[in-house]
Amino acid sequence: MNEDTISLLTQILSKLETIEKENKALASTVDLITGRVNALAGVKAVRDAAKTTPAPPKTHTVAVRTVTEPEAHPASPTEEASKEAQRPATPATSRIILTTYPGQSGIDPIIMNWGEKDPVKRGPVVVSRAFGTVRRRNAIGAHGGSYSIYHALAMAIKEIKVDHRPDFTNTEPAVNIGPFPQWSDPKKIVAMDPFGHLAPWLYKDYIDKENVEIRPTIAITKAHMRLPELENSVKEGRLKVDGKICLNEFGELAVTKFAVEPVWYLPGVAERFGIDEGTLRRSLFEHTGGSFPELITRGDIKLFMPPIGGLTVYCFGDVSKLSDPNVRLALRVHDECNGSDVFGSDICTCRPYLIFGVEEAVKEAQNGGSGVVIYFRKEGRALGEVTKYLVYNARKRGVDRASEYFKRTENIAGVKDMRFQALMPDILHWLGITKIDRMLSMSNMKHDAIVEQGIPILERVPIPDEMIPADSRVEIDAKIHAGYFTTGKTMSMDELANVKGRGWDDVDH
Numbered sequence: 001m002n003e004d005t006i007s008l009l010t011q012i013l014s015k016l017e018t019i020e021k022e023n024k025a026l027a028s029t030v031d032l033i034t035g036r037v038n039a040l041a042g043v044k045a046v047r048d049a050a051k052t053t054p055a056p057p058k059t060h061t062v063a064v065r066t067v068t069e070p071e072a073h074p075a076s077p078t079e080e081a082s083k084e085a086q087r088p089a090t091p092a093t094s095r096i097i098l099t100t101y102p103g104q105s106g107i108d109p110i111i112m113n114w115g116e117k118d119p120v121k122r123g124p125v126v127v128s129r130a131f132g133t134v135r136r137r138n139a140i141g142a143h144g145g146s147y148s149i150y151h152a153l154a155m156a157i158k159e160i161k162v163d164h165r166p167d168f169t170n171t172e173p174a175v176n177i178g179p180f181p182q183w184s185d186p187k188k189i190v191a192m193d194p195f196g197h198l199a200p201w202l203y204k205d206y207i208d209k210e211n212v213e214i215r216p217t218i219a220i221t222k223a224h225m226r227l228p229e230l231e232n233s234v235k236e237g238r239l240k241v242d243g244k245i246c247l248n249e250f251g252e253l254a255v256t257k258f259a260v261e262p263v264w265y266l267p268g269v270a271e272r273f274g275i276d277e278g279t280l281r282r283s284l285f286e287h288t289g290g291s292f293p294e295l296i297t298r299g300d301i302k303l304f305m306p307p308i309g310g311l312t313v314y315c316f317g318d319v320s321k322l323s324d325p326n327v328r329l330a331l332r333v334h335d336e337c338n339g340s341d342v343f344g345s346d347i348c349t350c351r352p353y354l355i356f357g358v359e360e361a362v363k364e365a366q367n368g369g370s371g372v373v374i375y376f377r378k379e380g381r382a383l384g385e386v387t388k389y390l391v392y393n394a395r396k397r398g399v400d401r402a403s404e405y406f407k408r409t410e411n412i413a414g415v416k417d418m419r420f421q422a423l424m425p426d427i428l429h430w431l432g433i434t435k436i437d438r439m440l441s442m443s444n445m446k447h448d449a450i451v452e453q454g455i456p457i458l459e460r461v462p463i464p465d466e467m468i469p470a471d472s473r474v475e476i477d478a479k480i481h482a483g484y485f486t487t488g489k490t491m492s493m494d495e496l497a498n499v500k501g502r503g504w505d506d507v508d509h
């Protein structure tokens with residue numbers, strides 16, 4: 001099967017499509033040929049990819065056919081019911097759409113003017129391949145970040161009805177926020193949808209009248225939270241019970257929480273990393289096992305919802321104060337470390353720094369300012385727990401020296417850190433933050449990313465010495481040597497060689 005044959009069959013297909021519009025009886029024949037061409041082209045694409053030389057752009061040509069749907073606008077309940085009956089059991093059963101092309105017949109993306117101030121002129125983020133939406137998509141990927149796979153599984157085992165539509169009654173944000181000028185600056189917000197918390201309400205007409213599936217990518221709620229360490233903070237007098245933010249002697253806190261899923265505007269993301277959009281698209285395509293062919297074929301679609309974890313904002317005190325330059329702001333940006341954050345592992349400083357961050361944020365809010373902790377799902381410096389544990393083993397089986405600390409991760413992962421903080425400041429812009437009075441972090445990467453985004457940091461606050469677990473001294477001293485902020489001493493390489501952590505004998509009981 002060569003390129004010419006595929007191209008010829010694609011042309012025949014296109015002719016048949018035209019005829020099919022007038023003669024529905026041809027549909028099954030067209031389906032048959034579509035399936036055959038897709039399968040043959042798929043095989044060819046796989047063969048091409050197996051060649052060692054980089055594939056020329058032509059090899060991305062895969063014949064496809066767009067789903068031809070009944071008219072989307074409902075006319076009458078009877079007509080609706082008859083259309084319902086025509087729907088396939090799942091949109092995927094008869095025709096597989098491997099990829100789509102700009103301008104292809106039936107493809108009609110909803111407008112997306114990223115950075116436009118008026119949300120209606122900007123347009124909704126549309127990513128679903130659900131019936132009624134597949135032709136209108138203006139984003140690649142899927143909702144839910146890494147959870148999109150569980151959704152796919154639920155669909156596969158028919159736990160979710162194919163035509164299920166979410167009921168958003170009473171799910172509106174618990175507080176109002178913005179809009180801020182940053183929301184309409186396409187250079188300031190590139191990794192989340194600034195209107196993501198309002199999507200079902202702002203774009204109700206698309207949902208109701210055009211049968212397009214639109215989901216929020218941000219949700220805002222209020223809650224109480226209780227961390228055992230904070231009971232001590234109250235006992236020792238560092239936290240005062242005020243009945244508003246710190247509710248009682250157990251250190252229970254009132255909090256407003258924002259959950260945010262990633263939505264990437266690819267040109268903006270590429271620019272943040274100083275690369276061109278094509279390079280970014282190609283790398284995302286290749287290194288997700290070719291999962292998202294439209295990264296290559298749909299240059300007109302600029303949004304990508306990546307299958308990665310998002311973030312949560314924990315805000316203490318009045319949310320409207322976050323954007324007020326006249327009040328003080330304390331901020332901790334924290335990257336997930338499940339072993340320490342949840343399970344109390346003592347090899348690193350994560351949970352202690354997190355608790356310190358919460359305590360300082362609450363204090364700032366109680367003093368009339370505001371306090372925020374932002375929690376990113378970037379486990380093990382975005383290398384994941386498997387890599388992290390391999391690193392721990394390599395450290396403990398050798399001598400766990402501060403001087404070797406970063407090298408151990410680099411030996412295994414090829415890089416010492418994959419969090420690349422460049423996209424992190426988006427959430428600060430979205431919250432309307434224009435300066436940070438107290439930054440509860442020693443990380444130079446977090447600091448530089450924020451400052452580069454034009455948000456000044458007035459004071460940097462390291463974790464207090466007494467909160468550092470003994471075994472994590474290795475990490476903290478290595479980090480300080482590597483450029484992390486400290487108000488204390490930066491050790492020489494010789495001194496670092498003498499900072500040792502627990503050995504394997506001590507860990508392995």
Ligand SMILES: Nc1nc2c(ncn2[C@@H]2O[C@H](COP(=O)(O)OP(=O)(O)OP(=O)(O)O)[C@@H](O)[C@H]2O)c(=O)[nH]1
Pocket residue numbers: 333334335336337338348349350353378379380381382383387388391392409440441442443446475479484
């Ligand atoms: N791969 C790897 N990840 C680690 C290791 N130690 C901690 N982490 C992860 O690193 C992240 C926390 O980063 P840290 O280096 O402790 O601190 P930081 O966030 O860079 O800086 P601070 O804001 O000062 O805490 C979390 O995602 C941890 O899971 C390690 O040895 N290897």
Ligand SMILES: [Zn+2]
Pocket residue numbers: 337340341348349350351
């Ligand atoms: Zn940790």
